[in-house]
Amino acid sequence: MKKGCTFSLHEAWRAFIPHSPIVPWSKVVWFSRRIPKHIFCLWLTFRDGHKTLDKLCSWGVVQAASCAFGCGQEESIDHLFFACPFTTTIWNHFLAKCGFGRSCGGVVC
Numbered sequence: 006m007k008k009g010c011t012f013s014l015h016e017a018w019r020a021f022i023p024h025s026p027i028v029p030w031s032k033v034v035w036f037s038r039r040i041p042k043h044i045f046c047l048w049l050t051f052r053d054g055h056k057t058l059d060k061l062c063s064w065g066v067v068q069a070a071s072c073a074f075g076c077g078q079e080e081s082i083d084h085l086f087f088a089c090p091f092t093t094t095i096w097n098h099f100l101a102k103c104g105f106g107r108s109c110g111g112v113v114c
């Protein structure tokens with residue numbers, strides 16, 4: 006801070022904290038009425054941070070990556086959100102409850 010200038014917490018923050026480029030999905034995750042638990046899950050999804058069984062298996066943490074919902078496929082983030090028949094049923098149920106007339110995963114609700 007230069008002598009004679011007023012102190013600004015915002016400027017101090019910017020001086021000490023390195024800034025990353027703004028990602029295109031930032032407004033989807035960070036908005037005023039967000040629910041922290043949901044936003045954390047969404048943030049992990051965008052950052053590919055969920056520790057799904059396919060990752061744990063590739064790291065040698067677990068021996069098998071079969072989906073925990075018993076569909077017989079490998080558990081991955083894409084599988085859990087878009088391809089698993091069990092989670093697709095759940096997604097479609099809540100989409101219908103929220104008034105969305107579309108379906109996900111090819112299953113019509």
Ligand SMILES: [Zn+2]
Binds near residue numbers: 072077078084091
């Ligand atoms: Zn599955």
